[in-house]
Amino acid sequence: MAVTVYIPTPYRKYTDNTARVEVQGGDVLALVRELEGRYPGLREQILGPDGKVYRHVNIYVNDQLVEDLQGMQTPLRDGDEVAVIPAMTGGSLTFTEEQIRRYSRHIILPEVGGMGQRKLLNSKVLLIGAGGLGSPAALYLAAAGVGTLGIVDFDEVDLSNLQRQILHHVHDVGRPKVQSAVETIADLNPDVKVIPYQTALSSENVKQIFADYDIILNGCDNFPTRYLANDACVFLNKPMVDGSIFKFEGQVTVFVPGHGCYRCLYPAPPPPGLVPSCSEAGVFGVLCGVVASIQGIETIKLLLGLGESLVGRLLFFDALGMEFRQVKIRRDPTCPVCGDHPTITDLIDYHEFCGVPPTARLS
Ligand code: ZN
Numbered sequence: 001m002a003v004t005v006y007i008p009t010p011y012r013k014y015t016d017n018t019a020r021v022e023v024q025g026g027d028v029l030a031l032v033r034e035l036e037g038r039y040p041g042l043r044e045q046i047l048g049p050d051g052k053v054y055r056h057v058n059i060y061v062n063d064q065l066v067e068d069l070q071g072m073q074t075p076l077r078d079g080d081e082v083a084v085i086p087a088m089t090g091g092s093l094t095f096t097e098e099q100i101r102r103y104s105r106h107i108i109l110p111e112v113g114g115m116g117q118r119k120l121l122n123s124k125v126l127l128i129g130a131g132g133l134g135s136p137a138a139l140y141l142a143a144a145g146v147g148t149l150g151i152v153d154f155d156e157v158d159l160s161n162l163q164r165q166i167l168h169h170v171h172d173v174g175r176p177k178v179q180s181a182v183e184t185i186a187d188l189n190p191d192v193k194v195i196p197y198q199t200a201l202s203s204e205n206v207k208q209i210f211a212d213y214d215i216i217l218n219g220c221d222n223f224p225t226r227y228l229a230n231d232a233c234v235f236l237n238k239p240m241v242d243g244s245i246f247k248f249e250g251q252v253t254v255f256v257p258g259h260g261c262y263r264c265l266y267p268a269p270p271p272p273g274l275v276p277s278c279s280e281a282g283v284f285g286v287l288c289g290v291v292a293s294i295q296g297i298e299t300i301k302l303l304l305g306l307g308e309s310l311v312g313r314l315l316f317f318d319a320l321g322m323e324f325r326q327v328k329i330r331r332d333p334t335c336p337v338c339g340d341h342p343t344i345t346d347l348i349d350y351h352e353f354c355g356v357p358p359t360a361r362l363s
Contacts, residue, residue, distance in 0.1 A: 002022045002023075002024070002078060002079070003022065003023050003024070003025045003031065003076045003077075003078070003079075003080045003081070003082055004020055004021075004022055004080070004081050004082070005020065005021050005022075005023055005031065005035065005081075005082045005083070005084065006019065006020055006081065006082070006083040006084070007019055007020065007021060007084070008083075008084065008085055008086065009094065010045075010086055010094055011042060011045055011084065011086075013096070014039045014040070014041050014042040014045070015039050015042070021035070021038070021039075023035060023038075025076045025082075026075070026076065027070075027072065027073050027074055027075050027076060028059060028061065028066055028071070028072045028073070028074045028076065028082070029072040029073065030076075031076060031082060032046055032047060032072075045057075045086075046059075046084055053072070054086075056086055056087040057084060057085070057086045057087070058084075058085050058086075058087075059082065059083070059084050059085075060082065060083045060084075060085065061074055061076065061080055061081070061082050062080055062081055063081075063083075094114070094118055095114070095117070095118075099117075099145075099191065102145070102189070102191075103117045103145055106120075106144070106145070111304070111306055112304065112306075116304045117145060119303060119304060120144055120145045120146050120147065120300065120303060120304070121145050121146075121147040121191065122147055123146050123147055123148070123214050123215075123303045124146075124147070124148040124149075124150065124212060124213045124214050125141055125146050125148070125149055125150070125213060125214065125215050125216075125217055125299055125303075126149075126150040126151075126152065126209065126210060126212075126213040126215070126216050126217065127141075127149060127150065127151045127152070127217045127219060128152050128201065128216065128217065128218045128219055128220045128225065128229055129152070129153055129218075129219040129220045129221070130151050130153040130155075130165070130167055130168075130177040130178060130180070130181045131153070131155075131161065131164075131165050131177070131219060131221065132164040132165055132219070132221070132245060132283060132285070132288035132292075133219030133243050133244075133245065133288055133291060133292040133295065134151065134153070134165075134167070134181075134217075134219040134292070135164070135165045135166045135167035135168070135181075135288070135292070136166055136288060136289045136292035136293060136296070137217055137219060137243075137292040137293075137295050137296045137299075138151060138167055138181060138185060139166065139167065139184070139185070139188065140292075140293060140296040141217075141296055141299065141300070142185045142188050142189045142192045142194075143188060143189060144296075144300060145189065145191055145192070146192065146299075146300070146303070147191065147192060147193060148192070148193045148194075148195065148213075149185065149192055149193070149194050149195070150194075150195040150196075150197060150209070150212070150213055151177075151178050151181050151182075151194060151195070151196055151197065152178075152197040152199065152201055152209060153176075153177040153178050153181075153197075153198065154198055154199050154200040155176075155177050156174055156175060156176055156177060157172040157173050157174065157175055157176075157177055157180055158173065159173050161177075163285040164283065164285030164286070164288045165177075165288075166289075167180060167181045167184045167185075168180045168181075168184070169184070176196075176198050178196030178197065178198045179196065179198075181194060181196065182194045182196055197209055200225075201220075201225050201228055201229065202228070202349055203228065203346075203347035203348065203349050206228055206229065206232040206347060207232055207235070207236060207347070210229075210232050210233070210236055210238055211236065213238065214238075214239075214303065215238070215239050215240070215241060215299055215302055215303065216229060216233055216238050216239070216240045216241070217240075217241045217243075217295055217296075217299055218230075218240055218241065218242045218243065219243055219292065219295070221244070221245070223269040223270065223350060224269070224349065224350035226242075226244075226262065226269075227262070227263070227269055227348065227350055228347060228348070228349065228350065230242075230255070230261050230262035230263060230337070231261075231263075231337050231344060231347055231348065232347060233255065233257075233261070234257070234261050234337050234338045235347075237257040238257070239254065239255065239256040239257065239302055240254070240255045240261075240262075241254050241295045241298045241299050241302070242254070242255060242262060242295075243291045243292060243294070243295040244291075245283055245287055245288060245291055246281065246283070247281055247282060247283060247284060248284045248287060248318065248319045248320045249287075249316065249317065249318050249319065250287055250290060250291035250316070250317040250319075251291075251314060251315065251316055251317075252291055252294045252295055252298070252310060252314075252315045252317075253310050253311075253313065253314045253315065253329065254298050254302065254309050254310040254311045255311070256302075256309070256311050258331070258338075259311050259312060259330075259331055260312070260329060260330055260331035260332065260335070260338065261331075261335065261337060261338045263332075263335050263336055263337045263338065263344075264329065264330070264331055264332035264335045264338065264339075265314070265329055267332075267335065267336055268336075269350055284319055286319075287317075287319045290317055290319070291317065294310075294315065294317075298310050312328060312329060312330060313326045313327070313328060313329065314326060314327050314329050
């Protein structure tokens, strides 16, 4: 006689990752004992110290709850299918013990909980740039357990980056930033899959790179990339958490489809040479941490559907005056890209207009 038992993911670590096992079993209790003999540790997951099935675990025989049959004495026949299904509402059982410890301070927050943490682990965020903003944002999102982080950056680590780009270390100087990011994040949280894109975003690749992600976190420091990323997000209906810095000041906002975009605020980039870049103007390194942390907060809020998003508001931070200020922003019906009658319907590589080389540095 053979009975098939379905083993759900949380228990597969006891069954060498096998999802279905065959047992003899005479009744359900005998089946659990037989499983214990073959897979030590599994019984403790199903039966409590009193020998009874835990209340968060249900056992089904041919899709019927054993309580509705004869309980643990439910007889088993050749060809029967048994499933042992733990509750997953709390989420805790879908985590490894290490994950429960790692994310415990999230899991005990009712607003996040096991469900929220699971959501984060299943989420995909793309970071534009592994520089001043991308570095702290990537570290916090990785620490929080955002399961997939894409990172786009063509550049290599320079000693002058270490003043603010905290993903990178002395031994990374001269190495690709995305490579350094992969290693730093692996050291911080091996749960996180990092997908590196060592390339400059262009009209050729941006849609393909963005397509797979839930949210785009923009930490670039040049106008061609900023406009390209904005337009791609509008065309692909992707939310974008936008951050920028200049000397001692930062700006953060969130654009979601249908509620405006960067071009609603600033329809076109400034003429070449009018606005200096980071390398020309300098940047107060620690400012990056504040702006990128706010971007990280907004990203996680969007992923979990928590709180009041920055959508419709542009937040300014002045580090010298230590002042936060916000202004209301809204979709402009005459916006050239997300308005009622858009005039821009294709991606534009602005370097041709701005005089900034296509490999413009990401902050
Ligand atoms: Zn717009």
